[in-house]
Amino acid sequence: DAKTTQPTSMDCAEGRAANLPCNHSTISGNEYVYWYRQIHSQGPQYIIHGLKNNETNEMASLIITEDRKSSTLILPHATLRDTAVYYCIVISKAAGNKLTFGGGTRVLVKP
Amino acid sequence: SAVISQKPSRDICQRGTSLTIQCQVDSQVTMMFWYRQQPGQSLTLIATANQGSEATYESGFVIDKFPISRPNLTFSTLTVSNMSPEDSSIYLCSVDSGTNYGYTFGSGTRLTVV
Numbered sequence: 001d002a003k004t005t006q007p008t009s010m011d012c013a014e015g016r017a018a019n020l021p022c023n024h025s026t027i028s029g030n031e032y033v034y035w036y037r038q039i040h041s042q043g044p045q046y047i048i049h050g051l052k053n054n055e056t057n058e059m060a061s062l063i064i065t066e067d068r069k070s071s072t073l074i075l076p077h078a079t080l081r082d083t084a085v086y087y088c089i090v091i092s093k094a095a096g097n098k099l100t101f102g103g104g105t106r107v108l109v110k111p
Numbered sequence: 112s113a114v115i116s117q118k119p120s121r122d123i124c125q126r127g128t129s130l131t132i133q134c135q136v137d138s139q140v141t142m143m144f145w146y147r148q149q150p151g152q153s154l155t156l157i158a159t160a161n162q163g164s165e166a167t168y169e170s171g172f173v174i175d176k177f178p179i180s181r182p183n184l185t186f187s188t189l190t191v192s193n194m195s196p197e198d199s200s201i202y203l204c205s206v207d208s209g210t211n212y213g214y215t216f217g218s219g220t221r222l223t224v225v
Contacts, residue, residue: 034213043203043216044154046112087153098144099205099214101154 004088009106012082018075020105022088025069030092033064034099035073037084044087044101047073078109112208113138117217124194124224131190132220134204139184141207145177148201148219157202160187194224 005023012018024033034049048055048062050071055062061074075082087104091097114137124130134143145157157177158166166179180188191198201219208215 036213041219041221043117043205043219044214046208046213046215049213085153098156098159099154100156101146103153 004090004102006086006088006102006105008103009108011108011110012075012078014080014109014111015077018078018082018107018109020073020075020086020088020107021070022073023070024088024090027068027090028092031090032093033062033068033071034089034091035060035062036087036089036099037082038087038104039081039084047086078107080109080111083107083109112213113140113206113215115204115206115215115217117204117220119220120218121221122223124222126195126224128194129190129192130194130222131188132202132204134187134189134217136185136206141184143181143187144205144214145179145187145189146203146205146216148203150200154203157189191222194222196224198222199224 032049032051035047036044037047038044048057048060050062050064064071085104085106087101089099116135118133143160146154147157148154156169157172158168158179160166160179160181162181162184176192178190201221203219204217205214
């Protein structure tokens with residue numbers, strides 16, 4: 001699976017949009033971009049995933065560049081409860097594929 | 112998506128003893144995954160557990176230290192054997208919940224070895 005690079009940490013103001021970047025320059029054609037987050041003392045939580053097109057769900061939006069070498073997770077209106085470590089993971093959807101976690105981005109939402 | 116019940120949620124154990132962690136899923140799944148998260152670190156995959164066959168361990172993890180059982184398609188256990196303080200971590204199980212939900216994780220077992 002392709003390696004991802006994320007900033008170590010970032011701060012965000014409550015109520016504002018949080019834009020979390022992820023580089024995955026070695027991504028291959030059959031690999032998806034998945035985002036998870038881990039709130040303190042909990043198991044990781046699935047947020048969103050995509051292949052080529054931009055995706056949106058009730059939690060977030062995922063913007064994938066046309067060359068697929070990078071993506072941005074957007075939390076449209078960050079709340080204090082969005083404070084967490086966010087992980088960007090690239091993985092193919094073949095059966096039995098295992099998630100490999102990098103360091104993630106530690107997001108602190110401030111009042 | 113699948114719902115996972117993981118037990119115990121936390122434990123404090125004496126060095127040299129063993130702890131077995133249970134993971135119960137509310138639906139049948141082919142593969143279950145066990146992770147370790149050391150303090151302040153990201154998650155590291157320990158092994159993949161298939162029903163009816165031996166688990167597949169990642170580099171740095173061995174069956175004698177982390178034996179895994181997978182008796183059916185909804186249940187798995189991970190044992191941390193002959194524990195030392197370095198085994199103090201959060202242990203999590205995970206399953207693939209299918210196309211629209213990604214992988215689901217249990218709430219984790221926080222292990223402290225004294």
